[in-house]
Amino acid sequence: MRHFIFFSIILAFACSHSYSQDFIDTEGKDFWLTFLPNYHNDRFANSTDSLMIFVSSKVPTKGIITYSDRSGKVFTKNFTINDPSKIYSFSITHYNYELLGFNQSGTIIGDSQNEQKAKQSFHVESDDEVTVYALNQASLTSEAFLVIPTDALGEEYYVLAYNSDGDASSSTINSSSTPSQFSIVATEDNTNITITPKAPTFANGLKIQNITLAKGEVYLVQALVDNKNNRQSDMTGSFVKANKPIAVFAGQQRATVPVGDISSPSRDCLIEQMIPLKSWGKNAIIVPFAQPPTITSRGTDLFRILAANNNTEVKINGAIIKLNAGQFFESILDEALYMESNEPILVAQYKKTAKSNNLPDNYSDPLMLIIPPVEQYISSYRVINAQGRSERGNVFFQAYDKQYITIIGDKLAVSNLTIDGIAKPVTDFKQVEKTGYYWANFVVSDGVHSLASLGKFAAFVYGFGEANSYGYLGGMGLVILDLVPPRIYSALDCFHTDLTVTDSTLTDSKIASVTVENVDNVNVSVPQFKPYQSMVKFQADLVNQFLDGSFVVIAVDSVLSESRKAIEIPGFTVGLEPNYSPDLASLDLNFGVKNQNCFDIVFYNYGKHIRQVSKYKFKNNNDKVIANFTGPFLLQPGESRTITFCTTSPKDTTWTDTLILGNDCVERDIAAYNFAFVSDTSAPRFDAQADECNTLFTYRFREDSPFDLGIDSLQIISLVNCSIANQTRTGTSELEITIVVANSYLDAYFEIVVTDLSGLETVIKKEIPGFTLALGNAPDSVNLEFGLTPISNMSKKTLSLTNYGKYTISLSDIYLNYNTIFSIPQSQMPLIILAGETRELEICFTPTSSRSAFIWDTLSFGMNCLLKRVPLEGEPEDFRLTVGSRCDIPIVFTSDTLQGSVSILPSPIINGGYVQINSPIQTSVSIDLFSTQGEHILNICTNKNIKGTEQISFETNNIATGVYFLKVQMNNSVKHLPIIIEK
Numbered sequence: 008m009r010h011f012i013f014f015s016i017i018l019a020f021a022c023s024h025s026y027s028q029d030f031i032d033t034e035g036k037d038f039w040l041t042f043l044p045n046y047h048n049d050r051f052a053n054s055t056d057s058l059m060i061f062v063s064s065k066v067p068t069k070g071i072i073t074y075s076d077r078s079g080k081v082f083t084k085n086f087t088i089n090d091p092s093k094i095y096s097f098s099i100t101h102y103n104y105e106l107l108g109f110n111q112s113g114t115i116i117g118d119s120q121n122e123q124k125a126k127q128s129f130h131v132e133s134d135d136e137v138t139v140y141a142l143n144q145a146s147l148t149s150e151a152f153l154v155i156p157t158d159a160l161g162e163e164y165y166v167l168a169y170n171s172d173g174d175a176s177s178s179t180i181n182s183s184s185t186p187s188q189f190s191i192v193a194t195e196d197n198t199n200i201t202i203t204p205k206a207p208t209f210a211n212g213l214k215i216q217n218i219t220l221a222k223g224e225v226y227l228v229q230a231l232v233d234n235k236n237n238r239q240s241d242m243t244g245s246f247v248k249a250n251k252p253i254a255v256f257a258g259q260q261r262a263t264v265p266v267g268d269i270s271s272p273s274r275d276c277l278i279e280q281m282i283p284l285k286s287w288g289k290n291a292i293i294v295p296f297a298q299p300p301t302i303t304s305r306g307t308d309l310f311r312i313l314a315a316n317n318n319t320e321v322k323i324n325g326a327i328i329k330l331n332a333g334q335f336f337e338s339i340l341d342e343a344l345y346m347e348s349n350e351p352i353l354v355a356q357y358k359k360t361a362k363s364n365n366l367p368d369n370y371s372d373p374l375m376l377i378i379p380p381v382e383q384y385i386s387s388y389r390v391i392n393a394q395g396r397s398e399r400g401n402v403f404f405q406a407y408d409k410q411y412i413t414i415i416g417d418k419l420a421v422s423n424l425t426i427d428g429i430a431k432p433v434t435d436f437k438q439v440e441k442t443g444y445y446w447a448n449f450v451v452s453d454g455v456h457s458l459a460s461l462g463k464f465a466a467f468v469y470g471f472g473e474a475n476s477y478g479y480l481g482g483m484g485l486v487i488l489d490l491v492p493p494r495i496y497s498a499l500d501c502f503h504t505d506l507t508v509t510d511s512t513l514t515d516s517k518i519a520s521v522t523v524e525n526v527d528n529v530n531v532s533v534p535q536f537k538p539y540q541s542m543v544k545f546q547a548d549l550v551n552q553f554l555d556g557s558f559v560v561i562a563v564d565s566v567l568s569e570s571r572k573a574i575e576i577p578g579f580t581v582g583l584e585p586n587y588s589p590d591l592a593s594l595d596l597n598f599g600v601k602n603q604n605c606f607d608i609v610f611y612n613y614g615k616h617i618r619q620v621s622k623y624k625f626k627n628n629n630d631k632v633i634a635n636f637t638g639p640f641l642l643q644p645g646e647s648r649t650i651t652f653c654t655t656s657p658k659d660t661t662w663t664d665t666l667i668l669g670n671d672c673v674e675r676d677i678a679a680y681n682f683a684f685v686s687d688t689s690a691p692r693f694d695a696q697a698d699e700c701n702t703l704f705t706y707r708f709r710e711d712s713p714f715d716l717g718i719d720s721l722q723i724i725s726l727v728n729c730s731i732a733n734q735t736r737t738g739t740s741e742l743e744i745t746i747v748v749a750n751s752y753l754d755a756y757f758e759i760v761v762t763d764l765s766g767l768e769t770v771i772k773k774e775i776p777g778f779t780l781a782l783g784n785a786p787d788s789v790n791l792e793f794g795l796t797p798i799s800n801m802s803k804k805t806l807s808l809t810n811y812g813k814y815t816i817s818l819s820d821i822y823l824n825y826n827t828i829f830s831i832p833q834s835q836m837p838l839i840i841l842a843g844e845t846r847e848l849e850i851c852f853t854p855t856s857s858r859s860a861f862i863w864d865t866l867s868f869g870m871n872c873l874l875k876r877v878p879l880e881g882e883p884e885d886f887r888l889t890v891g892s893r894c895d896i897p898i899v900f901t902s903d904t905l906q907g908s909v910s911i912l913p914s915p916i917i918n919g920g921y922v923q924i925n926s927p928i929q930t931s932v933s934i935d936l937f938s939t940q941g942e943h944i945l946n947i948c949t950n951k952n953i954k955g956t957e958q959i960s961f962e963t964n965n966i967a968t969g970v971y972f973l974k975v976q977m978n979n980s981v982k983h984l985p986i987i988i989e990k
Contacts, residue, residue, distance in 0.1 A: 031286075032385050033482040035156020038131040038139045039192045039254045041225045044108030045145045045276045046185060046261035047101060058104055059142040060129060060154075062095040063389035063455070064088045070133030075223065076103045079126040088137075094391045094455045101145070103127075106190060106227045108260060109209055113182035122210035124218075125225040128192050140479055142393050143278060148261055149406065150278040150374060151393060151468070151479040157194050159485040160252035161283025165333060166205075166245040167313045167355050169259040169277050169375065170266040171232045184232040185274065187242040189257035189281075191228075191249075193220035198251045200226070205244035205333060207231040229260075243313065244333035255281040264357045264373040265306055272360045273474040275372035279355065284315055286485045287351035288380020292439055292465070294343040296358055297411040297448035299370035299471050306359040308340040310378075312352050316492070318571065319350040324440070343439045343446055349569070350492070354378040361474050370409060371471035379483035381444075384416065384463035388481040392470055394453045407470035407477070410453055415439075415446045416464030423461040426451070492570040493518055493562035501672035502549040504576050508562045511541035516565040518543055528556035529576060539565050547576065552673055554578045554587055555614045579673050580614025581642060587613055591665075592678035597713030598654070600684045602764075605635075605653040610668065612642035622669035623650060625680070632664065632682075639670075656684035685714040690767035691742075700872035702748040703732070706771060708761045711740050716764035718742050728755035728777070739764065746773075751871050753777040754812045778870040779812025780840070782877060791866075793852040793881035800854075805847040806866075806877060810840040819939055820869035822970050822985055828854055829864040829879050833972050833983050836939045853982075854883030909975050915987035919962040922947065922973065929954045933976045936961075936986075944971060963988050 042058050060072065069087040076082070086095045104127050109119040131139050131154070139154040166189045173184035186209065191200060202216040209229045218226060230240035247255055258277035293310050312321055314330035321328040321336065323346045328336045340356050358374045392410040414424060414436075424431045426449065436445035458466050458481065469478030493510040510518045517539030523531055531547035549556045556576040563569045583592060598604035612618050621639035625632050635651045642648060661684070666677045691708045710717045717739025723731070726746070733745040748755045755775040762768050783789030783806060796802040810816050818838040823829055830851045840846050854862060866877040908925045924932055934947040947961045966988055973984040 031159050031485040033153060033155060033159070033485065034136040034138050035158060036133050036136055037157040038154045039128060039157055039160075039194050039223070040131070040139070040141055040154045040280070041125075041128050041190050041192050041254075041256060042101070042105045042141070042143050043188055043190055043256055043258055043276075043278050044106050044110070044227075044229075044260050045101065045143045045150070046110070046148050046274070047112050047145050057098045057144050058101050059144055059393065060097040060131065061140040061142070061391050061393070062086060062088065062097075062131065062133070063138040063140070063391065064091050064133070064135060065389065066091055066135050068133050068135035068137060070131065070137070072097055073130040073132070074099075074104065075126040075128060077107065077120075077125070077127060078103075091389075092455065092457070094389070096391075101143070105143070106225065108186065108188065108227065108229050109180065110182070110184055110186070110260065115180055115182065115184070119209075119229075120227050121229050122208060122216065122227070124220060125227060126223070128223045128225050130223065138389060138482055140391060142477060143276060144393075144406065144477075145276070147474050148274065148276045148372070149475055149477045150258065150276040151477040152256070152279045153377075153480045153482060155254065155280050155282070155485065157252065157254075159283070159286070160194065160254055161285045162249045162252060163284040164247045164253075164255045164281045165284065165313055165315060165353065166242050166247065166255065166257045166281060167279075167311060167335070167353050167377070168242045168257040169262050169264070169357065171230045171240040171259070172261070172263050172266055172274065173232050178233075180232055185260040185262065186229040186232050187240060187259050188227065188229040189242055189245065189247075189255060191220070191226045191247060192254040192256075193222055193224050193249075193251070194253060195251045196222045198222075198249055198253060200247065200249045200253065202226075202228065203246040203248075204228070204242065205246075206240040206242055208242075243311070243335055246333060257281055258375055259373075262373045264359045265309060273372055274360065275374065275474075275476055277357070277373060277375040279375050279377045279479070282353060282377060282483075282485075284351070286383065287315055287353050288382040289348045289351060290381040291346050291352065291354040291378050292343065292381060292415050292442075292444055292446070293340060293346075293354060293356050293378055294413060294415060294439070294446040294448075295340060296356075296371075296469070297409075297413070297450070299409045301370050303361055308357060308359050309337055310340045310344075310354065310356040312336045312346065312348075312354050314348075315351040315353070319348055319352065321346055321348040321352060343437065345439050345442045345444065358469075358476055358478065361476075370473065372474050372476045374469060374476040374478035376467050376469070376478050377480050379465050379480060383484035383486060384420075384465050385482060385484050386420075386460055386463050388458040388466045389455065390458065390466065390468045390481045391455050392451055392453050392468060393477065394470075405472065406475055407453070407472040409471040410451050411469055411471075412449045412451050412456060412458070412481075413446065413467040413469075414449065414458070414464055415444060416460065417443055417462055418445070420460045420462030420464040421445045421447075424464065425457075425459050427457055491515065492568040493564050495560050495562055495570055495572040497572070497574050499576065502552045502556075502576060502578065504547045504574060506545050506547065506560065506574070508543045508560070508570075509541060510562070510564045515541070516568075517541055518562060519565045519567075520561075520563045521545075522561045523558050524561065526558040528554050528578075529558050531558055547574065549576050549578055552578050553580065553582075553589075553675060555580060555616065575616065577616035577618065578614060579618065579668075579670060579675060580616070581610055581612050581618050581620055581668055581675075583609065583611065583677060585611055585613050591676055593681065594678055595681045595683070597683045597685065598656070599687045599714040599716045600656055600658055602716045603653055603655050604684075605651050607649045607651050608666070609647050609649050610642065611647045612644055615644050617644070618642050619670050620648075620668060621671060622667060622674060624667055625664040626667055626676075627664050631662070654682065658684070659686055660684050683713075687714050687716045687763065687765040687767070689715070691718055691761045691763050691769045693761070693769060693771070695771075700751070701775060702751055702871065703745065704747075704757075704773060704775075705743065705745045706759075708742045708744075708769065709740065710763055715740070719762045719764045719766075722760045722762070724758035724760055726757050728753050729757045729775075748775055748777075751777055751873055752779065754779060754814055774814065776814035776816065777812055778816075778873045778875070779810055779814075780816060780818070780868060780870070780875060781809040781811050782868075782875060783807050790878045790880065791850060793879070795882045795884045796852055796854050797884040798854045802852045802881070804850050804852070806850060807845055808838070808840055808848055808868075809845040810842055813842045815842060816840045816870070818868060818870070820970065821939075822867055822869075822987060823879075824865045824867070828852065828862050828881070829866070830983060831866075831985065833937065833939065833941065836941070850879065852879070852881040854881060909977075909982055909984060911973065911984055911986050915989045916963055917989055918964055919960065920986075921958040921960040922975070923956065923958050924953050924975075924977070925956045926953050926977065927955075930977050932959075934959065935974045936966075937972050937974060939970055939972065947973075 072084040142151040261274040313335040317331040319330045436447045466481030632654045732747040754777045936945040975982045
């Protein structure tokens with residue numbers, strides 16, 4: 008590895024501050040690597056598939072490659088580079104040396120090395136500094152990567168990979184499932200590693216893993232690719248931390264880019280070695296890939312930006328992207344872009360998928376390139392554009408037909424750039440818009456290439472073949488930059504916080520300023536200090552301990568790297584209401600004597616933090632008021648908790664006590680409670696409810712006043728023609744009973760007594776008249792036949808009605824179904840029948856037509872939702888007159904309809920109806936509406952002259968539901984017609 012002293016002069020706050028460190032790049036004498044699972048056509052062997060390591064040197068050198076197979080058997084391979092213009096190539100079959108994932112050539116295996124210690128590592132050692140590249144070559148799926156020397160490795164990494172892929176319609180892992188993945192290689196014994204996955208892993212889900220690896224051991228982590236996570240599980244953002252230097256490699260076994268963009272796409276392996284967090288930069292440039300002439304128009308190339316710290320802001324062509332630690336931004340790569348950030352970032356770009364099954368073969372396929380920070384550009388590279396073999400249908404062909412090198416550099420670099428000793432004209436380069444940087448994609452041949460310039464630049468090496476590609480970073484500096492802003496620590500103790508700001512690592516440039524802002528309910532001040540200190544300490548205290556407090560600390564180091572941390576100091580924010588009040592609440596509680604009286608107190612957390620309550624008691628309690636819950640409890644912000652307290656007194660008395668809330672930090676007076684105990688002097692109260700049919704009676708007895716002792720007992724004194732349908736008791740405060748009448752055609756009676764614990768009684772007596780009406784000589788019904796009646800004449804019948812009960816019956820609910828031919832004289836209404844009494848009801852029959860042989864109707868009596876019916880039957884008699892004629896032929900005159908007939912429509916009447924008058928001669932008509940009690944309700948018309956058929960309408964909107972009678976006067980005759988009005 009090359010070393011020289013790197014000086015940085017940094018101006019900040021009108022003061023100068025300097026520090027120094029070794030310059031580190033990707034050249035070295037010691038390297039560790041492993042090969043992530045690729046997708047091979049043959050699980051066990053394939054003549055085109057191999058694992059390749061390339062060693063490049065600027066001077067003649069020699070070295071050794073030590074490697075292990077799956078069983079742990081160790082092999083060695085010595086190498087010598089006599090001609091630095093050539094690159095040494097090492098190749099070995101993938102079988103037994105590549106890490107074994109769960110998908111092996113389309114077979115889901117049970118003996119994969121997922122999240123197990125593995126042996127398949129490669130260790131490259133050389134006498135002089137070299138650069139190492141690696142290639143995982145398989146038929147139609149390959150990838151290359153730059154290997155970072157051991158002394159440039161770090162202990163902290165964020166993984167930058169790509170989405171898993173597979174069959175989204177499948178409910179399980181299957182042959183098309185290829186995962187997002189990464190692996191770890193330990194470079195020293197007893198390396199303790201913590202893995203925090205960003206997505207569920209194949210073997211451990213989202214569990215944080217703590218493992219220990221020996222030197223050279225490897226740990227493979229693949230994403231779970233089942234139905235739930237398919238096409239979305241991505242290990243990008245996973246965090247790996249170790250106590251010793253480790254190497255981390257990440258990518259995807261066989262990816263579609265963009266994932267899910269086309270159906271049945273060609274896919275390719277993605278592999279890159281991760282840059283340690285300490286070597287990330289804040290500035291990066293990405294440029295479009297060279298595009299082969301036959302590339303598909305489907306899909307897009309992509310780039311990703313991964314953040315190391317919270318509150319990372321990345322500016323891209325004026326737009327600002329905000330990210331937190333482990334988050335990434337992804338977008339289309341179709342132009343050169345310069346990006347700068349306030350925090351360290353890692354950038355990669357991805358080549359898109361080349362084709363789908365319904366398109367002809369296209370060049371290229373997915374590959375992944377790690378983009379070096381501008382701060383880590385170097386001035387020379389020795390690279391190789393590798394070549395391999397692919398196979399389709401037992402036909403072997405060259406894997407890569409197009410080879411490229413991409414250069415990005417400033418004006419000095421591109422003006423002096425040589426490739427293999429040949430200067431490249433500045434006109435070959437395009438400018439990155441609004442920057443002093445330029446870029447170009449160069450077509451090159453297979454093999455080794457030397458790149459050099461007086462300035463610093465980035466170099467990418469890649470190649471495309473039929474549905475195949477590889478690509479890697481040519482090299483980069485790995486200087487440990489001061490990219491980590493000051494760290495802010497706080498230690499909370501009750502309502503006090505101790506704060507420490509540090510900027511004290513080897514590469515830190517020390518603290519320039521510490522300020523606070525947005526101070527709320529906190530006493531805080533930063534002491535004056537002389538820049539540039541490695542540590543600043545200060546304190547903060549709550550002003551009001553019963554409210555939350557907060558403020559923001561801003562720390563800036565001498566390279567203007569800023570940290571901001573919001574500090575929260577929780578107050579004891581538990582009270583009886585959603586809002587804090589400094590006033591002591593006063594509450595009255597009234598109870599009965601001798602009783603166990605319980606009441607609820609609702610505690611509420613009105614703050615922003617979880618609060619523990621360990622003290623809740625009455626100040627002068629002396630065991631008078633006891634909580635039914637013991638021990639501390641937690642309240643989430645906005646959460647309430649109800650605690651029940653109970654108390655009792657043997658006599659009438661009063662006292663006042665104060666409720667205290669608190670924890671180990673503070674006690675707080677919440678409310679003053681005024682307790683009053685008074686003797687019970689009132690009998691149980693009740694609410695009564697009966698159904699409309701007078702058959703179901705519910706009584707709810709209550710002892711719910713503050714001084715009630717409660718219900719003691721319920722006694723059934725009498726039940727006549729009744730039974731208990733339901734009886735429910737709620738403690739001593741409430742009792743409900745429902746009584747049902749057994750036979751509604753008989754009288755019923757019940758009596759109950761409810762007694763409270765003070766001996767006070769409430770007595771309920773209820774008499775319930777039944778529908779005790781006998782019709783004629785039968786208990787239920789009788790038929791009335793009127794016989795033969797001439798039309799327009801009236802015949803009468805009487806119906807005997809007997810009340811066989813012991814209560815008076817008032818029959819107002821009497822009606823005829825049709826109420827046209829049969830009628831009831833209203834002078835009999837209301838019909839009241841005393842207990843044991845028999846009364847006669849007169850019913851009239853007046854036929855108006857002889858067109859039918861018999862006329863029927865039904866007389867109904869209603870009570871308590873019950874009906875008793877009497878069928879009515881009459882027969883009209885024809886009118887016939889026979890006289891002689893001049894021709895001695897008899898002439899017969901007949902009549903089948905009464906002159907002046909009346910009908911009412913509709914039946915029943917809802918909002919209005921009409922009276923239809925049919926009179927063959929001129930008739931004066933008057934119509935009035937009466938109640939069944941004879942009360943005049945409405946005049947419909949008076950002395951209206953009618954001849955023929957006419958309808959007279961009337962409205963009933965303001966008339967209550969019930970039975971009514973129309974009085975119709977036609978010349979000298981009067982008719983009474985019952986009608987029913989409903990709402």
